[in-house]
Amino acid sequence: MEINALLMGETDNVVTCVADVQAGSEVVYRKGDEILSLTARENIPYCHKIALTDIPEGGEVIKYDESLGRTSEAIGKGHWVSHNNLFSVPRDYDSEKAGDEFVMCAKQSQGAPDLEGFKFWGYRRAEGRPGIRNHVLILPTCACGSESSRIVASQVRGAVNIVFNTGCSDVAANTAMSQKVLTGFACNPNVYGVVIIGLGCETVPHLKLKEKIQAMTSKPVVSFGIQ
Template sequence: MCAKQSGGAPDLKPFQFWGYRRAEGRPGIRNHVLILPTCACGSESCRIVASQVRGAVNIIFNTGCSDVAANTAMSQKVLTGFACSPNVYGVVIIGLGCETVPHNKLREKIQSMTTKPVVSFGIQDEGGTLKTIEKAVRAARDMAAEAAMQQKELFDISEFLMGIECGGSDATSGIASNPAVGELSDILVDMGATTMMSESIEWIGGEHVLAKRAANKEIHDQIIEICRAYEEHLTAAGQDCRAGQPTPGNKTGGLSTLDEKSLGCIRKGGTRPVVEVLEQGVRPSKHGAVVMDTAGYDISSVTSMAAAGCQAIIFTTGRGTPTGNAIVPVLKVTANGRTYQKMEDNMDIDLSPIVRGEKTYQEMGREMVDAIRDICNGKMTKAEAFGFSDIAVDHVCRFV
């Protein structure tokens, strides 16, 4: 199906992209060898291994030990989600040996979910850091050599899953960049792709507007209940989300209330029916516009969407941010012309023509289709070229 646009503009035709076939699920638009720590104590060894092998990436994981069961479960969901990402060819796991979930158990769990090559090493088992790094580098090198032999194939846009994020919002976010990304989301959904919006705390105040997009009553009620439960959870802890939102940066940028911020936030998800509501890190089972219940912290939200299988993420910002992800390219866009000029090293797309009245948000949304196609076909985002890798695991589960 083609995207139906306003103003009499011609429809955009669905596109194909070059990707790497996976035995399970969507194709990858990257072919990384992931060096994955089971705990904080393995993170530095993973960083060193990745630095020695071209095509390898690593994450820094700051937990994994001395945790309660619910937090451990969430950490494992994120780590296995990263390993099963379509953008990952193979996985080298490094653990310490006394963490809550040891390297061999994590390896077995990942192997039960995918046919990708997966190996693991324990620092205590191998006799220290140097011996572990040596074995891990050899394993990663062999995987990288195998990954380089895999040929790209053409895939339909229906195989694409894009995450949608915002952070450091200002007044231009709600009136320009978020509507433009919402237009992009609608176009992609109409083409057959899937888009995912998260940060449920930033639905509060506008949840009734988002819920109107629900494909059925069950989804409508889930959206309303998520927001109710979130506020109730914070109240029980003696907190008020309206005291911390908008953030000081949001206020400096011209946002005055949580409702105002939320109305802008949900606009970036477009206008198409919401067909599914997901827990953090869970892959969608349907095509179309979906939403995920995550925290309002943009890095943890990006983390959850990457773990859920997004191949790319578009990130709107008014104040500016350098955020990137090791596994998933993060495309940064802003409609604040000053921010784009001051942070040109980090911003990928300038949407300020909308604010100046030179272009409509619909026009800029259509133009971003080409940018997404380029990212799918291998063009690096600025954060990706820098090698930025930000993750944060949210350990509060509110889904109902």
């Protein structure tokens, strides 16, 4: 069975679906070394939560081993958990503070950690750094392209954008720094590929930025101007 949901904590009573799930289909997730599943009782959207157990009205919803809030109605096993049936509860942080008797006893690591046999789900990048996300980055080269980048990213699942509030009429030092920062975003191992959106009159030309990124990484990069 293909895993299509993630359990974030051992005590969680919900899992997060990593794909759209249709009512009647199986939601498959890993808990430790076990592969577990349950049947979805209704459609569950991508990146939304599904209840692993029956949760009574007023019951806590647990994710990351932490309370996300309480339910406004009873939620049956296999049903969608969302803002429609979940509300936040103010947290009493003062009661969670460590008392005077608290002693820090965490063991400090000595030298490099032993990573033999260590594995995690990720994406191998040709440059050697693994990513834990596989985003397409919509990268503006100036403030005027930021809104277009946001709109494009909002229409494509898995796409992300940044807001870049400069890029026009910069002095040489600022232009060099802007290129360095934008290239750094593009080379991040959590980025699969890059779409650069430029205006055409900025001091960080989209074609030049494309060349810089391609000189540092083999990931796919495309660019175009919108003016």
